[in-house]
Amino acid sequence: MMVSINPQGDFQYLSHSNGYLPSHFQNPGVSLLKAALLLPLVALGLALAGPVQADDAATIRAALAKVLPEDKPTTVKPSVIDGLYQVDIGPQVMFVTADGRYLIDGAIVDLQTRENIVEAAQAEARQRTMAGVGDDEAIIFAADNPKHEITVFTDIDCGYCRKLHHQIDGYNQAGITVRYLFFPRSGAGSPSYDKAVSVWCADNQKAAMTAAKNGEQVASATCKNPVKEHMALGEMLGIQGTPAIVLESGDMIPGYVEPDRLAKLLDATSK
Numbered sequence: 001m002m003v004s005i006n007p008q009g010d011f012q013y014l015s016h017s018n019g020y021l022p023s024h025f026q027n028p029g030v031s032l033l034k035a036a037l038l039l040p041l042v043a044l045g046l047a048l049a050g051p052v053q054a055d056d057a058a059t060i061r062a063a064l065a066k067v068l069p070e071d072k073p074t075t076v077k078p079s080v081i082d083g084l085y086q087v088d089i090g091p092q093v094m095f096v097t098a099d100g101r102y103l104i105d106g107a108i109v110d111l112q113t114r115e116n117i118v119e120a121a122q123a124e125a126r127q128r129t130m131a132g133v134g135d136d137e138a139i140i141f142a143a144d145n146p147k148h149e150i151t152v153f154t155d156i157d158c159g160y161c162r163k164l165h166h167q168i169d170g171y172n173q174a175g176i177t178v179r180y181l182f183f184p185r186s187g188a189g190s191p192s193y194d195k196a197v198s199v200w201c202a203d204n205q206k207a208a209m210t211a212a213k214n215g216e217q218v219a220s221a222t223c224k225n226p227v228k229e230h231m232a233l234g235e236m237l238g239i240q241g242t243p244a245i246v247l248e249s250g251d252m253i254p255g256y257v258e259p260d261r262l263a264k265l266l267d268a269t270s271k
Contacts (some may be wrong), residue, residue: 060085060096074125079117081108086121091129091237093121126237127250133233137226138179139205141168147175148266153183153234153244156195156212160256161243165213170259176266180209181230183242188228200225 057076064073064087071089079086083098095104095118108117130151138151150171154161171178182200184192195212201221202208212218234244237252245253245262249269257265 056085056098060087074128079121080110081117088121088125091122091125091233093118093125123250123252125250126246126252127248129233129237130246130250133179133181135179137229138181139200139209140180141172141178141206143172143175143177145175146177148263148270149177149179149248150262150266151179151181151246153181153230153237153239153242153246155183155185155192155242156199157192158185158242162213162215164243164256165210167259168210171262174259174263176259176263181233182227183231183234183239183244184227185242188231193227194220196227197222197225200227 056078060076061073064071064076068089071092074088074090076085076087078084079095081095084104085096085098087094087096095108096102097104106118109115110117133151152161152164154165168178182196184190184196186192195218198218198221199205199208199212201223202218208218237244237246239252239254241254243256245255245257247253247266247269251269253262253265
């Protein structure tokens with residue numbers, strides 16, 4: 001689920017279908033026509049699976065491996081909709097009909113509960129993926145009395161990222177622990193990327209992060225670092241701008257939210 005906050009301060013839940021297809025479909029060099037041509041290949045492989053059986057998941061995995069060799073499914077399981085399978089590739093989610101003819105990318109809404117099935121699945125996949133990011137792979141500003149934890153994809157030179165960090169004490173005082181991952185929007189090798197590496201490699205990462213966010217010069221440094229891995233993860237999550245905030249629930253907020261308002265949202269989504 002994507003969460004937005006309108007100018008009146010109300011929370012809005014937005015569908016966001018972009019960014020959840022495998023890399024073969026995400027690649028800007030692959031046109032919609034070419035992507036459409038790939039789908040029958042998926043269908044061909046899946047159609048060979050035959051009737052729905054206990055080993056359908058293994059059969060679907062094998063079929064997808066032939067056409068999407070670089071995108072190994074994390075899980076393949078029957079969805080809540082009869083005849084439709086949910087396929088997770090890391091934090092990416094797609095749905096495939098049991099006969100292998102159709103791949104669905106977009107909203108699927110339960111008209112009785114009003115729940116968006118796709119958004120719920122995407123949030124669950126994001127939650128599972130973020131749980132695999134260890135504390136040693138992030139720069140953490142911990143609350144003294146933690147109630148919630150968020151992961152923020154940040155760019156050293158992003159204005160709203162700096163605004164967020166200038167209020168880091170406010171987030172911590174509200175009981176929100178902030179885990180930072182880097183997402184320099186200008187890409188690897190850019191000045192923003194180099195600053196991210198220098199912050200990571202600093203003797204005191206938190207002090208270096210704060211200095212960099214204040215526009216101060218951080219001593220150039222290099223070391224083994226996860227910045228490119230952070231960027232790859234952000235791309236898999238469909239992040240297109242910063243800051244991008246991933247909540248404990250797996251819901252994602254594209255943009256800055258002030259501490260008090262974010263605390264209220266976290267309280268609401270954790271119920």
